[in-house]
Amino acid sequence: MKVAIYGYGNLGRGVEDSISRNQDMELVAVFTRRDPASITIATPDVKVVSTDEILSWKGKIDILFLCGGSATDLPEMTPALAEHFNVVDSYDNHSVIPNHLAAVDAAARKGGTTALISCGWDPGMFSLNRLYAACLLPQGETYTFWGRGVSQGHSDAIRRVKGVVDARQYTVPVEEAMERVRSGECPKFTTRDKHLRECYVVAEEGADLERIRQDIVTMPAYFEPYNTTVHFITMEEMHRDHSALPHGGSVIRTGRSGKDGQNDQVIEYRLTLDSNPEFTGSALVAFGRAVYRMAARGDVGCKTVLDVAPVDLAVASREELVKDLL
Amino acid sequence: MKVAIYGYGNLGRGVEDSISRNQDMELVAVFTRRDPASITIATPDVKVVSTDEILSWKGKIDILFLCGGSATDLPEMTPALAEHFNVVDSYDNHSVIPNHLAAVDAAARKGGTTALISCGWDPGMFSLNRLYAACLLPQGETYTFWGRGVSQGHSDAIRRVKGVVDARQYTVPVEEAMERVRSGECPKFTTRDKHLRECYVVAEEGADLERIRQDIVTMPAYFEPYNTTVHFITMEEMHRDHSALPHGGSVIRTGRSGKDGQNDQVIEYRLTLDSNPEFTGSALVAFGRAVYRMAARGDVGCKTVLDVAPVDLAVASREELVKDLL
Numbered sequence: 001m002k003v004a005i006y007g008y009g010n011l012g013r014g015v016e017d018s019i020s021r022n023q024d025m026e027l028v029a030v031f032t033r034r035d036p037a038s039i040t041i042a043t044p045d046v047k048v049v050s051t052d053e054i055l056s057w058k059g060k061i062d063i064l065f066l067c068g069g070s071a072t073d074l075p076e077m078t079p080a081l082a083e084h085f086n087v088v089d090s091y092d093n094h095s096v097i098p099n100h101l102a103a104v105d106a107a108a109r110k111g112g113t114t115a116l117i118s119c120g121w122d123p124g125m126f127s128l129n130r131l132y133a134a135c136l137l138p139q140g141e142t143y144t145f146w147g148r149g150v151s152q153g154h155s156d157a158i159r160r161v162k163g164v165v166d167a168r169q170y171t172v173p174v175e176e177a178m179e180r181v182r183s184g185e186c187p188k189f190t191t192r193d194k195h196l197r198e199c200y201v202v203a204e205e206g207a208d209l210e211r212i213r214q215d216i217v218t219m220p221a222y223f224e225p226y227n228t229t230v231h232f233i234t235m236e237e238m239h240r241d242h243s244a245l246p247h248g249g250s251v252i253r254t255g256r257s258g259k260d261g262q263n264d265q266v267i268e269y270r271l272t273l274d275s276n277p278e279f280t281g282s283a284l285v286a287f288g289r290a291v292y293r294m295a296a297r298g299d300v301g302c303k304t305v306l307d308v309a310p311v312d313l314a315v316a317s318r319e320e321l322v323k324d325l326l
Numbered sequence: 327m328k329v330a331i332y333g334y335g336n337l338g339r340g341v342e343d344s345i346s347r348n349q350d351m352e353l354v355a356v357f358t359r360r361d362p363a364s365i366t367i368a369t370p371d372v373k374v375v376s377t378d379e380i381l382s383w384k385g386k387i388d389i390l391f392l393c394g395g396s397a398t399d400l401p402e403m404t405p406a407l408a409e410h411f412n413v414v415d416s417y418d419n420h421s422v423i424p425n426h427l428a429a430v431d432a433a434a435r436k437g438g439t440t441a442l443i444s445c446g447w448d449p450g451m452f453s454l455n456r457l458y459a460a461c462l463l464p465q466g467e468t469y470t471f472w473g474r475g476v477s478q479g480h481s482d483a484i485r486r487v488k489g490v491v492d493a494r495q496y497t498v499p500v501e502e503a504m505e506r507v508r509s510g511e512c513p514k515f516t517t518r519d520k521h522l523r524e525c526y527v528v529a530e531e532g533a534d535l536e537r538i539r540q541d542i543v544t545m546p547a548y549f550e551p552y553n554t555t556v557h558f559i560t561m562e563e564m565h566r567d568h569s570a571l572p573h574g575g576s577v578i579r580t581g582r583s584g585k586d587g588q589n590d591q592v593i594e595y596r597l598t599l600d601s602n603p604e605f606t607g608s609a610l611v612a613f614g615r616a617v618y619r620m621a622a623r624g625d626v627g628c629k630t631v632l633d634v635a636p637v638d639l640a641v642a643s644r645e646e647l648v649k650d651l652l
Contacts, residue, residue: 017583021464042585098649118652125458127652128636129595132451134651135612135639136605138347182598257343257608259368263600265608269455270596272508274589279462282583282591286461306647309635310454313461318632323424325460326444326453326630 001292002060003285004029006051006081007067008039010245011090014281015065016042022285024315028061058084062295063288065281066090079103082302083111086295088288090120090280097123105302114295116303119287120280121271122146122249128305129251129269137255137265141186145173145194149247149276157222158199161215163207166235168242172196173249181252184264191225199223199230202238247276286313327618328386329611330355332377332407333393334365336571337416340607341391342368348611350641354387384410388621389614391607392416405429408628409437412621414614416446416606423449431628440621442629445613446606447597448472448575454631455577455595463581463591467512471499471520475573475602483548484525487541489533492561494568498522499575507578510590517551525549525556528564573602612639 003025005012012030019027020043029047032039036048049057064085068077074091081087082104091100097118108115118124122144130142151171158167177194180187187193203212213230217223233241248271257263273279287305290312294303311318329351331338338356345353346369355373358365362374375383390411394403400417407413408430417426423444434441444450448470456468477497484493503520506513513519529538539556543549559567574597583589599605613631616638620629637644 014583017585021583094652097652098645101648123652125462125593128458130651131636131640131647132454135615135636135641136451136608138641184598184600257340257347257601257604259343263604264598265600265605266596266598267451268594268596268598270592270594272510272590272592272594274510274591275583278583278589279591282462289461304648304652306637306644306652307635309633310457310461311632314457315461315464319424321457321632322427322630325456326420326423326449326632 001025001062001289002028003063003065003288004031004057004061005065005067006031006054006077007073008032008034008041008048009067010277011280012065012067013042014275014277014279015067015284016281017278018282018285019043021282022289022315024289025285029057054081055084061085062292063088065284065288075100075103078115078117079107082107082113082115084113086113086291087115088119088284088291089115089117090124090284091118092120092123094123101302101304108301112300114291114300114303116287116291116305116308118304119284121273121283124280124283124305125271126249126251126269129267130253131306133251133253133255133267133269137253137257137267139261140253140255140265142251142253143181143189143194144249144251145178146249147171147173147195147247149249149273150242150245154197154199154222157219158201158216161212163204163212164201165204166202166238168200168238170198170200172198178250178252181254182266182268184254184266186254192227195226197223197226197228199228200233200238200242201230202235203232244274245276246274247279248272289313289315327351327388327615328354329389329391329614330357330383330387331391331393332357332380332403333399334358334360334367334374335393336603337606337610338391338393339368340601340603340605341393341610342607343604344608344611345369347608348615348641350615351611355383380407381410387411388618389414391610391614401426401429404441404443405433408433408439408441410439412440412617414442414445414610414617416450416610417444418446418449420449427628427630434627438626440617440626440629442613442617442631442634444630446609447599450606450609450631451597452575452577452595455593456579457632459577459579459581459593459595463579463583463593465587466579466581466591468577468579469507469515469520470575470577471504472575473497473499473521473573475575475599476568476571480523480548483545484527484542487538489530489538490527491530492528492564494526494564496524496526498524504576504578507580508592508594510580510592512580518553521552523549523552523554525554526559526564526568527556528561529558570600571602572600573605574598615639615641
């Protein structure tokens with residue numbers, strides 16, 4: 001399977017790491033909008049190519065992993081490329097996914113290709129677990145908790161505050177809230193009940209720290225609905241203690257069974273990730289394998305993780321999976 | 327969707343409970359090997375029918391849930407009935423699943439039906455999670471822990487000991503072992519390291535309790551490889567404290583990512599079930615819906631949970647699932 005990466009940021013590097021761990025895939029090119037000469041990639045002897053040249057690779061790539069951002073890149077990038085390549089993206093703007101799916105589906109059908117969007121862990125593995133759990137326990141409630149982990153969006157929001165040089169924001173699930181859910185209770189939570197926001201900020205010299213703190217904790221949508229703590233640190237501390245990108249979280253569904261609904265049934269799917277982009281990359285790669293197989297069967301159009309039969313994710317044959325895993 | 331239950335023990339009742347919670351399914355009959363007049367079922371106005379009459383129901387049942395035991399019932403029952411009905415079973419003899427699959431597949435193809443075997447939680451949801459996790463983290467180890475919960479097989483084994491009137495055996499995961507796995511370590515465990523076995527026994531009056539204890543803890547395969555505790559209780563205590571059938575467990579995979587494999591990525595799927603048979607029943611019912619849809623598409627033969635695209639499990643349309651869950 002010849003695969004390529006389009007966009008070489010954190011996610012692109014995560015996909016590259018995962019490809020190196022899957023022996024049935026060969027990385028044939030990394031595409032970048034930057035000057036290819038300025039990019040050094042981790043895999044030896046693989047070409048770095050300008051995105052301008054992408055169409056000349058048509059027919060030479062079985063799966064193209066799209067590693068742009070959801071805000072502005074993917075809404076244009078995925079439909080444009082899905083017409084020419086089998087693609088996988090990590091589009092994560094939940095409320096607009098149906099529109100994105102429609103645009104990518106039209107492009108894929110036009111080109112006779114197979115695409116899979118919104119892959120990763122949320123959307124992605126968490127979505128799958130929300131679906132399985134809801135189907136098994138139709139009477140119940142599903143709760144998603146995120147963290148402890150770095151939110152890039154919230155870190156970026158802090159960096160836009162006047163006087164801030166650098167920032168890292170950790171989303172932290174409230175442990176007591178998770179325990180209540182795990183106990184089989186179906187509590188009603190406010191936003192504030194479920195997550196805390198913990199901010200580490202490097203300020204400009206002489207900046208008014210209390211004003212920065214106020215600007216952060218009162219920021220609508222991002223921080224105002226949460227209990228937020230702000231810690232001012234040095235650039236050295238930022239590099240030393242906050243350069244990793246851990247994340248994770250839990251999807252928990254509690255449902256009832258029994259004549260009077262007296263039995264609590266609790267399903268939890270939990271991720272504890274040292275590297276968010278490397279895990280997201282590994283999800284794109286596994287589902288890329290399924291896209292390749294669906295494309296080979298002529299199953300064109302835009303798919304999601306919910307459409308993929310699990311056997312299609314594995315290198316091993318169905319017979320081996322039945323024997324070893326079932 | 328017209329559905330029926332074949333075999334009315336704990337699992338049959340669990341399936342019945344789940345059917346009542348899924349509005350797109352109508353229970354049309356419960357089949358029993360016992361005298362139908364001796365059986366009272368939970369659902370009003372549904373016929374209880376002798377298994378002798380099953381073939382006269384051909385064409386009137388969309389999905390038949392087979393609720394026999396794995397030891398002797400299902401190896402014969404599932405192939406025999408798969409020729410005439412779309413069936414779902416919970417065959418759980420892991421090492422012989424490939425043979426069972428082959429026999430059921432031949433029968434289903436002969437009859438032009440769709441079957442799904444080995445549904446439930448292990449095999450079943452745990453198998454699915456072993457597969458997803460292994461595909462996402464190809465370099466790593468998967469651990470399955472069971473419990474705390476009642477093992478019917480081990481309880482039965484104790485009941486066969488001379489002088490035992492009744493028994494209940496709880497499988498208990500060793501919390502320290504689970505914590506080591508969750509921390510990202512990849513420990514090598516012996517059988518004894520992972521699980522304890524806790525036995526509650528009602529003995530005949532005047533029986534030699536120490537001899538019973540010895541007979542239990544030295545029983546090969548069942549108890550000898552484990553740290554086993556035996557508690558003698560009265561029949562009243564048995565009924566009062568041990569009449570429920572809780573179970574559960576965790577599938578945990580720890581994998582590595584990053585250039586030097588320095589990042590630990592941990593996936594855990596955990597079940598905490600007040601009722602094992604009701605949860606198993608709910609899995610059979612959800613996958614029964616998928617079987618119905620596969621059958622409607624002409625996708626005949628024997629399937630497993632690994633073959634089912636998750637969208638096929640849900641009552642809701644794909645559009646709704648993409649909008650609400652993805």
